[in-house]
Amino acid sequence: MSLADDRLLERSKAGDVEAFAQLISQYEKKVYTIAYRFMGNHEDASDLAQEAMLKAYRSIKKFRGDASFKTWLYHITANVCRDELRRRSKRRETSLDEPLFFENDEVPKQTADWTNVPERVYENKELQGYLHGLIKALTPEYRMVIVMREIQGLSYEEIARQLDCSLGTVKSRLSRARKALKDKIVADREQSGEIRRLNK
Amino acid sequence: MACQEYQELLSAYIDEVLTEEEQRRLEKHLEQCSDCRQELENLKETVVMLQSLDEVEPPAEFRQQLRQRLEAEQTRLTVERPSLVSRLMRSPWLPLSVAAMLVLFVVAVFGINMFVPRVGSMPKADRGGALQKAAPEMDIAEQRAEYSKAKENGIAREQELALDNKSTVPTEEKQFERKVIQRANFTVQVENVPAAEQKLRSLTGRLGGYVQSASIGKRDADHYYAHLTLRVPQEKFNAAVAEIKQLGEVINFSSGGEDVTRQYYDTEARLKVMKEEEESLLKLLEKAGKLEDIMQVRRELSRVRQEIEVMESELKRLDHLTSLATIDVSLQQQEVPDDQISTKSVGGVWSRAVQAFILSTNRLIKGLGELVVGLAALLPVLLLGIIVLVVIAIVKFTQRGNSE
Structure with a gap:
């Protein structure tokens, strides 16, 4: 965090909206992305990312700088989204323990054209949409660990702490979530008749 | 170890969080098992793909929306920090809640009036014993308590019922009717003794009773006294007692009943x-x-x-005694008739002032006591009301939280 950021932080603590808006503008994209991966759609992502930033603004006086501001902000964002997901899944009465990897099988068939330029495949907009569809289709339980690990880049310990579960649970849950995604990808690829890449 | 179990370790292996022992064994297995190597490759690729997902650009209006919400939040935080109370005041639920509270309150007050006197008189009845009690301002409830005292345990309630309304006596009571001799004793100070005596006679006649004995006389030049024994029908007893109290200042009153059923x-x-x-x-x-x-x-x-x-x-x-209640009334002349000037009453002003002070202090203490009792009686209802309000508030704010 730069010296300028420190000054912005001080002014934000004094309630200065202008300073706070300036401070968070550099993390805005990441906050939004986290919310988007968690919630799956732009509408919820927009709402919850804003909600998270409001929450940060409300409690910025309590931010003592133990962690970096960035980490703290992402943490709040993930919390807000997780709470929302939990509330929704509770409302729908779906059990988190159900051995379902996907909420339904209607994963968007936005299968990328794998044949073309494999090096640039990751920049492919279609691939991005395809992967996002896969994450979105995961049950909230798996979606959470995937987003926390792959998008937020949190450690196993951090995830265990935030989800209030054991390290072993994180390990197995992440393993199953990744396997589910991988199986789906492999299956879709085989279906699209393009087996070449993964079965070199 | 089966491939299945090794494959479960692959995810942790990619993140390098396996124990050394696990890692060593997995790597050894991977050297031999091409299926598992393939699995690892696929998994690795999935993870890389996920981790390389681009950040997503927020929609165009995102920043502006956020700014608006932030500014709204700022005014909320700084200008007015609404307390729970003021938020409740603005709540659309307020009228409903107030109405609910009012209904509860009315029910509570009504309920208290129904049972508090009985609750209050219970200990007296239990104590039993002395019939005599100087209580000029004794109310009906206390009178009832007095009767209860006079009667043997268990009879009291039936007797009260019988007194209140003969027709409500349970059927078993009809074939074995209670025989009770009602008595009351008054000492009343009046301005005009002969006039009061006449009033008593007419009152007795009106209630369908008679004057069993009467004596009237003068103690000195301007001090009349009278003593009457009245007989009135049982069911008119309460009415008679109430009317006699209106005659003047009651300085002594006692009532009781003698159960002669057996x-x-x-x-x-x-x-x-x-x-x-x-x-x-x-x-x-x-x-x-x-x-x-x-x-x-x-x-x-x-x-x-x-x-x-x-x-x-x-x-x-016995039939005669129990069908008619007996009321003894002693009439005394008031010290100074209101239409005469006298200096007699100046004496003892101080002591009477002290008495008055003590009396009103005692009344105040009694009143406060009653207030505490009343509040205690209201407490469950108030608690219920508060719980209802809190639930309403929670529901309200949860809804609001959801809509945000």
Whole structure:
């Protein structure tokens, strides 16, 4: 965090909206992305990312700088989204323990054209949409660990702490979530008749 | 170890969080098992793809929306920090809640009026004992308590019912009606003793009773006194008591009842036996032949008849006593009639002031006590009301939270 950021932080603590808006503008994209991966759609992502930033603004006086501001902000964002997901899944009465990897099988068939330029495949907009569809289709339980690990880049310990579960649970849950995604990808690829890449 | 189990370790292996032992064994297995190597490759690729997902650009209006919400938040935080109370005040639920509270309150007050006097008089009734109690401002509830005291345990309630309304006496009571002699004793200070005496007489007549005895006289030049014994029907007892209290300042009042039920029915049973005896004696007399026998039967018969008469008059007396209540009233002249100037009352002003002070202090203390009792009685209702309000508030704010 730069010296300028420190000054912005001080002014934000004094309630200065202008300073706070300036401070968070550099993390805005990441906050939004986290919310988007968690919630799956732009509408919820927009709402919850804003909600998270409001929450940060409300409690910025309590931010003592133990962690970096960035980490703290992402943490709040993930919390807000997780709470929302939990509330929704509770409302729908779906059990988190159900051995379902996907909420339904209607994963968007936005299968990328794998044949073309494999090096640039990751920049492919279609691939991005395809992967996002896969994450979105995961049950909230798996979606959470995937987003926390792959998008937020949190450690196993951090995830265990935030989800209030054991390290072993994180390990197995992440393993199953990744396997589910991988199986789906492999299956879709085989279906699209393009087996070449993964079965070199 | 089966491939399945090794494959479960792959995810952790990619993140390098396996124990050394696990890692060593997995790597050894991977060297031999191409399926698992393939699995690892696929998984790795999935993870890389996920981790390389681009950040997503927020929609165009995102920043502006956020800014608006932030500014709204700022004004909320700084300008007015609404307390729970003011938020509740603005709540659309407020009128409903207030109405609910009012209903609860009315129900509570009504309920208290229904049962508090009884609750208050219970300990007195339990204590039993002395009938006498100087209580000029005694109310109906306390009167009832007084009766209860006078009666034997268990009778009190039925008696009260009988007094209040004869028709509500339970059926079992009808065949075995309570016989109670009601008594009340008044000492009343009045301005004009002869006038009060006349009032008492007319009152008694109006209630369908009579004046059993009356005496009126003068203690000195301007001090009348009177003593009357009134008999009024049982069911008019309360009305009479209430009216007598209106005569003047009641300086002494006591009331009570004597339960003569047992006495009454004992006598009645003995009477029945005696009448049977009489019957059989009469039959015997018809059969008796010898004069000696006739004389003996006659003597016995007259003795039995005498006893029957005694018992019948006793029953009549009890019937009479229990059908009419007895009220003794002593009338005293007030020290100074209001239409005369006297300096007599100047003496003892100080002590009366002190008395008045003590009296009103005691009343205040009593009143405060009643207030505490009343509040305690209201407490459950208030708590219920508060719980209802809190639930409403929670529901309200949860809804609001959801809509945000």
